[in-house]
Amino acid sequence: MSDKKLMKGNEAMAEAAIMAGCRHYFGYPITPQTEVAAYMSKRLPKIDGGVFLQAESEVAAINMVIGVASTGKRVMTSSSSPGISLKSEGISYLAGCDLPALVVNVQRGGPGLGGIQPSQSDYFQATRGGGHGDFHMIVLAPNSVNEMVNLTVKGFDLADKYRMTTMILADGTLGQMMEPVSFDSIPKSETVEKPWALTGTKEERKPNIVNSLALNPEHLENWNLERYERYAKVEENEVMYESYRMEDAEYCIVAFGVASRVSQNAIDAAREKGIKVGMIRPITVWPFPKKVLFEAADTVKEFICVELNMGQMIEDVELAIKCKKPVHSCTRTGGMIPSPEFILDKICEVAKNGGSN
Amino acid sequence: MDCKDLKRVTIFAGHYGSGKTNIAINYALKIKDSGEEVDIADLDIVNPYFRTKDAETLLAEKGIRLVSSVMANTNVDTPALPAEAYSVVHDKSKHAVIDVGGDDRGALALGRYVPYLAEEDNYEMLFVINKYRFLTGSPEETIEVMREIEFAAGVRFTGVVNNSNVGDDTSEEDVLDSLDYAESVASLAGIPLRFTTVRENLYENLKTKINGLMPIKICVRQSF
Numbered sequence: 001m002s003d004k005k006l007m008k009g010n011e012a013m014a015e016a017a018i019m020a021g022c023r024h025y026f027g028y029p030i031t032p033q034t035e036v037a038a039y040m041s042k043r044l045p046k047i048d049g050g051v052f053l054q055a056e057s058e059v060a061a062i063n064m065v066i067g068v069a070s071t072g073k074r075v076m077t078s079s080s081s082p083g084i085s086l087k088s089e090g091i092s093y094l095a096g097c098d099l100p101a102l103v104v105n106v107q108r109g110g111p112g113l114g115g116i117q118p119s120q121s122d123y124f125q126a127t128r129g130g131g132h133g134d135f136h137m138i139v140l141a142p143n144s145v146n147e148m149v150n151l152t153v154k155g156f157d158l159a160d161k162y163r164m165t166t167m168i169l170a171d172g173t174l175g176q177m178m179e180p181v182s183f184d185s186i187p188k189s190e191t192v193e194k195p196w197a198l199t200g201t202k203e204e205r206k207p208n209i210v211n212s213l214a215l216n217p218e219h220l221e222n223w224n225l226e227r228y229e230r231y232a233k234v235e236e237n238e239v240m241y242e243s244y245r246m247e248d249a250e251y252c253i254v255a256f257g258v259a260s261r262v263s264q265n266a267i268d269a270a271r272e273k274g275i276k277v278g279m280i281r282p283i284t285v286w287p288f289p290k291k292v293l294f295e296a297a298d299t300v301k302e303f304i305c306v307e308l309n310m311g312q313m314i315e316d317v318e319l320a321i322k323c324k325k326p327v328h329s330c331t332r333t334g335g336m337i338p339s340p341e342f343i344l345d346k347i348c349e350v351a352k353n354g355g356s357n
Numbered sequence: 358m359d360c361k362d363l364k365r366v367t368i369f370a371g372h373y374g375s376g377k378t379n380i381a382i383n384y385a386l387k388i389k390d391s392g393e394e395v396d397i398a399d400l401d402i403v404n405p406y407f408r409t410k411d412a413e414t415l416l417a418e419k420g421i422r423l424v425s426s427v428m429a430n431t432n433v434d435t436p437a438l439p440a441e442a443y444s445v446v447h448d449k450s451k452h453a454v455i456d457v458g459g460d461d462r463g464a465l466a467l468g469r470y471v472p473y474l475a476e477e478d479n480y481e482m483l484f485v486i487n488k489y490r491f492l493t494g495s496p497e498e499t500i501e502v503m504r505e506i507e508f509a510a511g512v513r514f515t516g517v518v519n520n521s522n523v524g525d526d527t528s529e530e531d532v533l534d535s536l537d538y539a540e541s542v543a544s545l546a547g548i549p550l551r552f553t554t555v556r557e558n559l560y561e562n563l564k565t566k567i568n569g570l571m572p573i574k575i576c577v578r579q580s581f
Binding site for chain 2: 004005006007008011015032035038039042043117172173176177178179180
């Protein structure tokens with residue numbers, strides 16, 4: 001008897017959120033993430049304390065998230081690229097209020113209304129904060145349905161631990177694809193005390209205040225400095241990545257999410273041709289795995305950054321390795337997915353000219 | 358499967374992700390292989406990815422006409438169906454396989470064709486189930502989904518198709534373990550279990566153990 005379920009990525013994230021103790025979901029439909037909301041609409045009303053609400057807009061949904069997060073409860077919203085732009089004001093307010101929450105972005109091609117096919121073109125938006133002001137989100141980039149489950153649970157834990165918003169940066173392929181999932185092996189969620197939460201004083205303590213307004217510039221500067229001390233701890237402690245066939249690699253692909261799945265096929269094919277290529281896959285794209293890339297730059301000849309956008313993460317790779325080695329870009333955009341052959345061609349081209357430095 | 362006894366129209370509906378599209382394509386191929394003419398209509402207005410249209414080339418090679426939204430796979434999520442879709446209910450000289458979108462939301466699109474199907478009264482509407490999907494894990498939950506679809510479509514199911522699987526990880530035991538579940542669903546619904554489907558690689562070992570087993574070639578999926 002199999003303990004596995006066959007699930008879409010979107011459904012799996014929703015179920016994982018429920019398992020992590022999330023009982024509040026606010027959202028608005030948009031392709032290709034609608035199954036997250038659809039699943040929550042079926043499941044949450046059947047669970048004790050469960051609240052599903054389809055808001056009148058993305059802006060309303062994220063403000064409802066702020067409300068629940070203020071009370072210290074685990075809360076989630078999800079959308080796809082244009083909807084995340086609408087939520088970005090609220091995401092900034094979450095950061096300004098130091099509130100933990102989980103936001104899922106199942107990316108589609110942009111800019112503007114764009115298309116409905118998969119994309120990774122919200123990388124800049126996600127890793128540079130995702131709204132106005134000095135702030136960061138923790139950004140997790142799964143590459144399988146199982147990992148979407150694990151990172152959803154982990155995302156809630158990290159959000160609570162650092163009082164930050166965690167974003168799951170997925171894409172249309174991962175949201176829509178079906179894979180077997182086991183919920184037996186998911187890590188147990190950690191609970192964190194939240195003395196700051198608005199739970200009612202019961203006349204036993206002073207009122208807590210959750211607010212992002214700070215008209216005194218000295219106060220606001222200190223607040224930002226404190227926040228960035230927390231961000232430094234996140235960068236120190238929470239970096240996640242996966243290495244693939246890097247032991248003897250002369251060329252290093254850097255790819256996250258769906259691009260890493262296709263890259264893995266291309267790497268296996270290139271290895272059969274005798275090209276020593278491997279991959280470093282960032283699982284956290286913020287904090288970015290700078291150290292492992294910096295170290296890899298001492299052993300590999302060149303890097304290839306594979307992305308479903310016009311080349312965004314490549315800037316972080318160049319910064320991480322301090323331009324010690326050339327970094328090539330291998331991308332498709334607008335909802336197109338690179339084929340393994342497309343990436344293999346790039347690997348062969350780089351390897352042919354390789355070792356020139 | 359003797360296609361002479363088939364109803365003219367076969368409709369596949371069910372929980373989304375239950376496997377309707379691959380079954381509909383395989384079913385149409387089987388009808389065609391038996392020497393009958395057949396059209397296939399993709400009425401899925403819900404799912405933007407992994408659709409019948411992905412198998413367009415295969416269907417065209419076999420001489421099976423595919424009717425689908427002109428918007429399908431074009432990046433435009435306009436849930437509109439072409440006027441051409443009426444031809445599969447009106448042209449009574451050929452068989453038709455209809456692939457309906459998932460859940461009650463997808464089944465809503467079937468409603469406009471139901472008066473014609475009812476008038477002709479030569480259709481079979483099959484409920485595709487997968488025990489290993491969330492929300493259809495127990496017979497009772499599955500019946501709930503089934504009633505929602507019937508309510509949205511305005512038509513009753515006439516049979517059940519057991520497509521219980523966990524994708525590439527499916528074992529023979531997984532399929533065998535699903536038989537009681539499928540029988541329970543059929544019995545609660547008061548309609549027959551028409552057949553069970555398995556991937557081609559499991560077919561040889563299971564065909565003597567399961568009545569009316571149908572092998573399925575996966576035509577629509579991601580390639581990585």
